[in-house]
Amino acid sequence: xxxxxxxxxxxxxxxxRPAERSRAEVTAAAITLADREGLAAVSMxxxxxxxxxxxxxxxxxxxxxxxxxxxxxxxxxxxYQLPPPGGPWLAGLLEVCRQGRELMLRHPWxxxxxxxxxxxxxxGTDLLEHVLAILAEHPAGAGRKLEAFAVMxxxxxxxxxxxxxxxxxxxxRQGAYLAHVIAAGRHPHLTAALTGGPLTPAPRFExxxxxxxxGLLGEE
Amino acid sequence: xxxxxxxxxxxxxxxxRPAERSRAEVTAAAITLADREGLAAVSMxxxxxxxxxxxxxxxxxxxxxxxxxxxxxxxxxxxYQLPPPGGPWLAGLLEVCRQGRELMLRHPWxxxxxxxxxxxxxxGTDLLEHVLAILAEHPAGAGRKLEAFAVMxxxxxxxxxxxxxxxxxxxxRQGAYLAHVIAAGRHPHLTAALTGGPLTPAPRFExxxxxxxxGLLGEE
DNA sequence: TTCCCTTCGAGAACATCGTTCGCGAACACT
DNA sequence: AGTGTTCGCGAACGATGTTCTCGAAGGGAA
Numbered sequence: 001x002x003x004x005x006x007x008x009x010x011x012x013x014x015x016x017r018p019a020e021r022s023r024a025e026v027t028a029a030a031i032t033l034a035d036r037e038g039l040a041a042v043s044m045x046x047x048x049x050x051x052x053x054x055x056x057x058x059x060x061x062x063x064x065x066x067x068x069x070x071x072x073x074x075x076x077x078x079x080y081q082l083p084p085p086g087g088p089w090l091a092g093l094l095e096v097c098r099q100g101r102e103l104m105l106r107h108p109w110x111x112x113x114x115x116x117x118x119x120x121x122x123x124g125t126d127l128l129e130h131v132l133a134i135l136a137e138h139p140a141g142a143g144r145k146l147e148a149f150a151v152m153x154x155x156x157x158x159x160x161x162x163x164x165x166x167x168x169x170x171x172x173r174q175g176a177y178l179a180h181v182i183a184a185g186r187h188p189h190l191t192a193a194l195t196g197g198p199l200t201p202a203p204r205f206e207x208x209x210x211x212x213x214x215g216l217l218g219e220e
Numbered sequence: 221x222x223x224x225x226x227x228x229x230x231x232x233x234x235x236x237r238p239a240e241r242s243r244a245e246v247t248a249a250a251i252t253l254a255d256r257e258g259l260a261a262v263s264m265x266x267x268x269x270x271x272x273x274x275x276x277x278x279x280x281x282x283x284x285x286x287x288x289x290x291x292x293x294x295x296x297x298x299x300y301q302l303p304p305p306g307g308p309w310l311a312g313l314l315e316v317c318r319q320g321r322e323l324m325l326r327h328p329w330x331x332x333x334x335x336x337x338x339x340x341x342x343x344g345t346d347l348l349e350h351v352l353a354i355l356a357e358h359p360a361g362a363g364r365k366l367e368a369f370a371v372m373x374x375x376x377x378x379x380x381x382x383x384x385x386x387x388x389x390x391x392x393r394q395g396a397y398l399a400h401v402i403a404a405g406r407h408p409h410l411t412a413a414l415t416g417g418p419l420t421p422a423p424r425f426e427x428x429x430x431x432x433x434x435g436l437l438g439e440e
Numbered sequence: 441t442t443c444c445c446t447t448c449g450a451g452a453a454c455a456t457c458g459t460t461c462g463c464g465a466a467c468a469c470t
Numbered sequence: 471a472g473t474g475t476t477c478g479c480g481a482a483c484g485a486t487g488t489t490c491t492c493g494a495a496g497g498g499a500a
Contacts, residue, residue: 003389003392003393003396004393004396005393005394005396005397007397007400008396008397008400014497014498015445015446015447015496015497015498016445016446016447016448016495016496016497017446017447017448017449017494017495017496017497018447018448018495018496018497019447019448019449020448020449043485043486043487044486044487044488045485045486045487048450053449053450054449054450054451055450055451055487055488056449056450056451056452056488056489056490057448057449057450059488059489060447060448060449064487064488065486065487065488112336115335115336115378116332116335116336116381118381118382118385118390118394119390119393119394120394120397120398121397122401125398125401125407125410126407128407128410129407129408129409129410132409132410132412132413133409136409142412142413142414142416143423144423145413146413147423147428150378150382151375151378151428151432154374154375154378155371155374155375158335158370158371158374161336161338162338162370165338169223170338170339172223173223173224173225173339174225174338174339174340176223176224176225176228177225177227177228177340177341178340178345180227180228181342181345187345187346187348187349188349189349189352189353189356190345190348190349190352192352192362193352193362193365193366194362196362203363203364203367208367208371208436211435211436212371212432212435212436213435214435215431215432215433215434215435215436216428216431216432216435234467234468234469235467235468235469235474235475235476236466236467236468236474236475236476236477237465237466237467237468237475237476237477237478238466238467238468238476238477239476239477239478240477240478263456263457263458264457264458264459265456265457265458268479273478273479274478274479274480275458275459275479276459276460276461276478276479276480276481277477277478277479279459279460280476280477280478284458284459285457285458285459441500442499442500443498443499443500444497444498444499444500445496445497445498445499446495446496446497446498447494447495447496447497448493448494448495448496449492449493449494449495450491450492450493450494451490451491451492452489452490452491453488453489453490453491454487454488454489454490455486455487455488456485456486456487457484457485457486457487458483458484458485458486459482459483459484460481460482460483461480461481461482461483462479462480462481462482463478463479463480464477464478464479465476465477465478466475466476466477466478467474467475467476467477468473468474468475468476469472469473469474469475470471470472470473470474
């Protein structure tokens with residue numbers, strides 16, 4: 001049972017044969033592959049092929065596929081452009097959410113990893129530090145601030161996931177079933193909600209997160 | 221490309237050899253297995269073994285493993301005890317969340333499925349209908365009500381997942397890395413948040429969802 | 441330069457996975 | 471009894487994560 005996290009396993013000293021690749025290269029290859037063919041395509045063998053090596057070689061850089069997924073998540077978080085904190089806290093948090101959404105649209109595999117795997121790496125902790133800095137003057141307790149961070153991440157990922165499923169084939173199946181449910185006539189409120197006009201304008205991403213964050217942290 | 225959802229595929233008429241099992245039995249076996257050994261143990265072979273049959277037989281009842289996962293999710297939602305709507309809407313929604321949390325603690329595999337797979341089956345639509353009934357008098361538009369349902373489900377699942385990770389080995393790794401980050405001294409706000417007292421009382425589940433829902437739907 | 445010790449690369453192997461094929465057996469209906 | 475249709479499922483295919491193993495490669499000491 002290895003209790004040391006991925007991010008702490010250190011490169012050995014200059015003794016022995018030097019590695020031909022780096023953990024960063026492996027991570028980058030996995031991200032490239034996931035961007036191109038989806039998360040399901042990220043197998044050890046495919047990632048290795050992307051690098052022109054054998055599958056077993058990857059285990060010199062990564063303990064397991066799960067480790068690699070964590071590395072991908074954290075590496076993606078490196079793209080955040082964190083402005084110096086200042087100004088109203090709500091605007092600061094919304095900017096983080098906005099960038100998060102763009103990141104997830106650019107990396108369609110990210111939401112799933114963020115939602116089901118909560119490990120914070122170096123860039124993840126940088127992001128959390130930034131959020132806490134934005135909230136430094138806020139009177140809420142530390143527990144609530146940490147919770148606000150979790151809620152932000154979760155909802156950003158979930159909303160981005162919903163957005164992307166819009167063009168998927170899953171949406172068609174869901175629509176077909178909902179049509180059946182409506183036709184059955186036993187769900188009056190659902191029917192009214194889905195057929196009443198052009199489905200009242202879907203609340204916009206930023207407005208939703210703004211309302212949630214205000215509810216969580218107060219108007220201030 | 222099959223555009224008809226799982227829930228609509230109907231049992232054939234009485235012609236031919238009758239099936240020895242039902243889709244409900246297969247689903248129940250998968251749930252039993254997942255409860256006992258986790259979602260990763262739910263393979264077609266293991267589920268079949270649970271039923272005392274061959275793996276290939278399951279494909280008479282289910283098109284794919286993904287279908288089976290959707291069936292598990294919806295079957296779990298059958299356990300909701302939906303009281304007749306009435307009283308203040310916030311209390312009604314919180315009751316749904318409370319039951320949802322208990323469900324997820326009883327079925328530790330549920331959050332992952334709810335978070336990454338959004339298909340609504342018969343029981344899922346019943347639940348949505350119930351939520352919309354609770355909000356029938358609420359002035360918000362249909363879009364916002366549907367969104368509130370999505371946010372409720374997502375946050376309930378995510379918070380339950382966090383609760384359960386408390387006893388996992390993943391928490392230890394995360395703690396070890398956070399200790400390292402604190403020791404490095406480059407994250408003052410994070411350090412303050414994690415070392416300031418006994419980590420200000422973690423905001424309680426219901427209070428969190430109450431604040432979020434009020435933020436989303438207004439005080440009314 | 442020579443040697444050694446450590447580390448690396450990766451082919452082969454193992455257990456397991458989701459899924460398909462094909463066929464014999466079983467039942468309902470005429 | 472015969473026929474049409476469905477069911478159960480052994481066998482097989484391709485792919486997966488991971489471990490074992492060992493030859494090769496390079497740095498530092500001699």
